[in-house]
Amino acid sequence: MLESLPSTKKTQPTSSHEPQAQPQVKSPVASFELRKNDKYYAWLFLGPSLLLLSIFVFYPMLRTLYLSLFLTDNFGEPTVFVGLQNYLHLLKSAPYLASLKATTTYVVGVASLTIVFGLLLAAMANQKLRGIEFFRTIFTATMGVSVSVSAIFWLFMFNPTIGVLNQVIMFFGHQPIAWLTTPGWAMVAVIVTSVWMHLGFTFLLFFGALQSVPKSLYDAADVAGASSRYQFWHITLPMISPTMFFVAVITLISAFKSFGLIDLMTAGGPTNATNLLVYRIYKDAFMNGNYAQASTESIILAIIIALITLIQFKLLAKRVNY
């Protein structure tokens, strides 16, 4: 029976390009009889998940929303109801706007570079060459690296005195760069590290997408007289655009949630140049004890991420290319 497991990839070639099917709630097995004991099984099967989701997802979201409408004391307990004051205050505060701007730079930089390089890796690995398996393996390597390890590897390379990057720069007769202590360069450093970390998984997704483009499309284009560059722009890109969109969304979301990298590499510095949203929430709540402000920032973050996810669902419903 296991052998007959339908690989959805093979049986539905057209739908294999859609990242995640559109959530459909129409009851899939509507003809089943409504049996009495279904109800008990439902409680048994779904109960644990619902309980956990309620405690650790629903409740904290409501609680955060609640706290964001109050002023809080040092223990995080609400004191004075202030309505939307916290939000108005935040959206006028220069440091918060700077943090939003830094976060935007960071997520856009990470997402765009990850897509470009991930696609480049996948396109290069998607060729029939001797030994190509070796390269494919190498390209997935960063999937096995956690945040801390990546940060440590790159911290060593970005080290101002003994780091290999500055050694190379000095070898060519230039001044060394204070990578992590200059605002602009610190942003470059965390973006580079983040892109590197994301590459393995992105490569894998793009590679899978490229492999699922039917070869006959390229054969037909070969015969029709299209150059390989023309084929890339007019066949490959449109065919993998759903995957590209999917990668963009998950990378954006993942970048918005960046914390470990910032904590290890720059601690939000220098002069808050890399003080991204999540790191700010952490500092406001657990270092400055300003729970109301941290809650407000959390809600804004949640709204941003929810919007991106919603756009994804909406666009997937329409399909991206065909």
Add this chain to the structure above:
Amino acid sequence: MGIELQGITKTYDSKQAPVLSDINAEIQDGELFVIVGPSGCGKSTLLRMIAGIIPISAGVLKINGQVMNGVSPKDRNLSMVFQSYALYPFLTVADNVAFGLKARKMAPAEIEQRVNDALSMVDLTEYRDRKPRALSGGQRQRVALARAIASDSKICLMDEPLSNLDAQLRVQMRAEIRELQRKLNLTLIYVTHDQTEAMTMADHVMVLHDQQVQQIASPLTIYNQPANSFVAQFFGTPQINLLTANTAGTQASPRLTMTNELQLDLDKPLAAGTYTVGIRPNALSCRPVADDDGNATVINVETLGDQTIIEAVLDDDTEVRIVEAGQVHVALAQRVLVTALGPAFIFDETDTLIAEKRGLQDARVVAVN
């Protein structure tokens, strides 16, 4: 000038046997040339080598006298229709047809003209703005044809273009493709596994099997003079009966004894030995006899209305298929006498056709009592 294949060979791995070896053929301008064979015989590989999609391992391919080995597909000036149609799902019908023309940077007006002509030729003008997934199988097939037409190349390659269509549509498209080929005076190389398509469409047929060419000839020649037992078996439904026979009789009246009960009179003596005799089902006949009589027992009867297919076991356990015209009523387990009416083919140990006997007058397979 046409297309010449000289000793074409394909090897994927130098350690392994070739998947095609020493293919020779000459395809005339303006003819419909069908390459037919069972799956895995290398027919699609051969077509892809002609298209230039995969390289040729050895041998020479000439198109209009020019050696084409190593020349990229786009410089061979041919068009191709794929089994899967290879339509671009994100493009409309019209854009699919225009794809190659745009890639070649043709003038927009010219592209428009050709797309319109091609679409009207396959009756798809009103579907020009649809995406492929909004079309039926037959319409997708036509888009693929339109794309080949629009390219305006005089050589067209088709790789099992009808295999994804249902039976009725296939019959209709067969005629349409044939008509199109004549109208545009295309040199059409058509790959299929379906012997009916080969028989009904081709000017010439190449039968491929076991990495090699078995026969190249016109459809009727292939049916009437199959070069070997494989070709004989591949063409004609139901399948030809192949019976083992030994030389017998005297110098003056030589015979082949197929079983103890069926014999074939020969014009000329054959070297003593074992041969294979092929008799098509419609060249056999049977009639019911008494229970202790005859030479075979009926095991299955299929009545198709206009003909009846009878399967019987000869007394030496060889199964034969017999086609009788009209509706014949035979019971299962009925004893019958099997006799032969029509042509028979005699193949030697290497399965090569060495003699052929035509009709009742000079060939008789008789029941021996």
Add this chain to the structure above:
Amino acid sequence: MENATMNRAMFKRRLGKTAKYTMLLILALIIIFPFVLGLWTSFLPSMDIAKGALWSSHLSLNNYVAAFTQTKILQYLLNSLIISTLVMFAHVFFCSLGAYAFVFLKFKYRDQLFYAVLATMMLPFEAEVIPNFVTVKCLGLLNHYSVMVIPFLTSAFGIFMLRQAFLQIPRDLKEAADVDGLNHWQFYWRVTLPYAKISLFTLAAYSFLGSWNQYLWPMLTTFSDHLRPVQDGLRQLQSEETFNDWDMIQASAAIVVIPTLIVLFIGQHYFKSGLNEGAVK
């Protein structure tokens, strides 16, 4: 003349091949350079690392000996292994049960509940750490393995993903099982789980990695070395060591990354088909 076109085509092909290999090599180098450099320096004496030297005549395993004896890196690894394994099994179990209910059970408000679960996919855990921290503190879970396991026993994403997988199971199978008299638990265990094996493995890998890479949460909730998972442990080492003590940190990082790389390369084949399918589906 004929051969000229042929030769030119072959020459172009060969030239293209060289260019492709060069490109591949450059890309591969960029990807693995940080690994190679990190692993390499882990063998160098600290004196040489501090000078920025990339070569030394005294390559040794001393840094590893130091990392094993002077840090708790092995303890961290063990902690992470225990936590991630627990999370992985629990996650697959609870998510598959939930998904089963949404596909094969009929009950009131099923669709509404599913929408509610789906909606939680949009809520980032990072935006909820403040109340969650208070919750686990009140439950007395702080500084305990359970604090890193219990909040991650299930997830909306897991339920959603497995629901998609279970929807692929032919309805006939369920009807046949009904005829044979299997109850829901039996059908879940004997048919659904084996049938959706690939998706289950994918979710297992996903949740294991997710737990392994947890950073903010353990940092907030764990304070003792004997409970600290590896990400947090490395952070601890990094902040404790003086600025130029790279030897032990590089060795520790290597100790952490080498097992995962080995697992990744062995599981390569599976990862390529499984994860890809799971993520894209």
